[in-house]
Amino acid sequence: MRKTLTKSALSAAVVVATAAAVFSPAPASAVSAPLSDARIARHFDLAKGQTPENIALAPDGSAYVTFAAARQIARLSPGGTTRILATLPAPADAGVHTPVLGFPLTSGIVRAPDGTLYFLYATGTADLTGVWRLRPGGAPERIAALPADGLPNGLALDARSRSLYVTDSVLGTVWKVPVSGGIPTAWSTAPELASAGFLGANGLKIRGGALWVTNLDQGTLVRIPVLRDGRAGRVRTEATGLPGIDDFAFTGRGDQLLATVNGSSEVVLVEPHIGNTVVLTEADGLRNPTSIALRGDTAYVLSAAYITAEDPNLLLAHLDR
Numbered sequence: 001m002r003k004t005l006t007k008s009a010l011s012a013a014v015v016v017a018t019a020a021a022v023f024s025p026a027p028a029s030a031v032s033a034p035l036s037d038a039r040i041a042r043h044f045d046l047a048k049g050q051t052p053e054n055i056a057l058a059p060d061g062s063a064y065v066t067f068a069a070a071r072q073i074a075r076l077s078p079g080g081t082t083r084i085l086a087t088l089p090a091p092a093d094a095g096v097h098t099p100v101l102g103f104p105l106t107s108g109i110v111r112a113p114d115g116t117l118y119f120l121y122a123t124g125t126a127d128l129t130g131v132w133r134l135r136p137g138g139a140p141e142r143i144a145a146l147p148a149d150g151l152p153n154g155l156a157l158d159a160r161s162r163s164l165y166v167t168d169s170v171l172g173t174v175w176k177v178p179v180s181g182g183i184p185t186a187w188s189t190a191p192e193l194a195s196a197g198f199l200g201a202n203g204l205k206i207r208g209g210a211l212w213v214t215n216l217d218q219g220t221l222v223r224i225p226v227l228r229d230g231r232a233g234r235v236r237t238e239a240t241g242l243p244g245i246d247d248f249a250f251t252g253r254g255d256q257l258l259a260t261v262n263g264s265s266e267v268v269l270v271e272p273h274i275g276n277t278v279v280l281t282e283a284d285g286l287r288n289p290t291s292i293a294l295r296g297d298t299a300y301v302l303s304a305a306y307i308t309a310e311d312p313n314l315l316l317a318h319l320d321r
Helices: 003-023
Strands: 035-043 052-059 065-066 072-076 084-088 103-113 116-121 130-134 141-145 152-158 165-169 173-178 185-188 201-207 208-217 220-225 236-239 245-250 259-262 266-270 277-278 288-293 296-301 313-318
Touching: 003 201, 052 296, 065 103, 065 116, 065 173, 103 165, 116 152, 130 152, 141 173, 152 201, 165 201, 173 201, 201 245, 208 236, 220 245, 259 288, 259 296, 266 288
Parallel strands: 052 103, 052 288, 103 152, 245 288
Antiparallel strands: 035 313, 052 065, 065 072, 072 084, 103 116, 116 130, 130 141, 152 165, 165 173, 173 185, 201 208, 208 220, 220 236, 245 259, 259 266, 266 277, 288 296, 296 313
């Protein structure tokens, strides 16, 4: 792990871990319902910058991940191999001006039905920060520039409107970008997306005609309807008490979801307007989990080890339906 990454992560840990202690004074010690049979399926190489930040699953059983510190896109095969598909160019200043973090990183990733990958890159420089595309067999290319003083983080693909939505964790904005590329639109700058000194709007999913967005600093999950004319509707807070929340995935039971909590190394079952329950902890192998995805009855959880600085990994667990 780069020295700049370690120093930035440790400084952030004070904020995140302190808040997490308030949320979970007595964390669960092992996997809990609706998850079971948790196991580490893949270990990554921290010395090579393999800090997995986000994940997109493919129908063939493979998974595509962003290795944040290595500036890479990788394919994890069902057979256990890891293939690097692309390494993005390093900024001329080595990324020291990347907002908040001080190192260039690849973050959110989604996969289109035709196999095209869209992903985000934050460098603190105008020539590289933005939305990138990687077509099967092709080379990575930037299709939309985003502000260099921001930190693009979460990414969602809306096939219906052929749009990409991007959360900016520093500028407190959700951007909208055509899948063909072009000039981004600030779709929402609601105060619920703002940071409280570290990172704000983070994880992002589209569900039921709305965008659902986490806020790491505020420890919240909000819902923003997409109006008929495509504009953002009124923000509604769906869950609170989740400081350090990063990514999430819906379980298929109404609005119930599983969320990763980075600083405290937990996965939490969130039932909006009902409550939050810790279902995976560090005892299960989590090391600062950054993202989660579901394929059938299997949950895929990535840990980047930003704070623990040991054993970035992929954990699999069974989702009991």
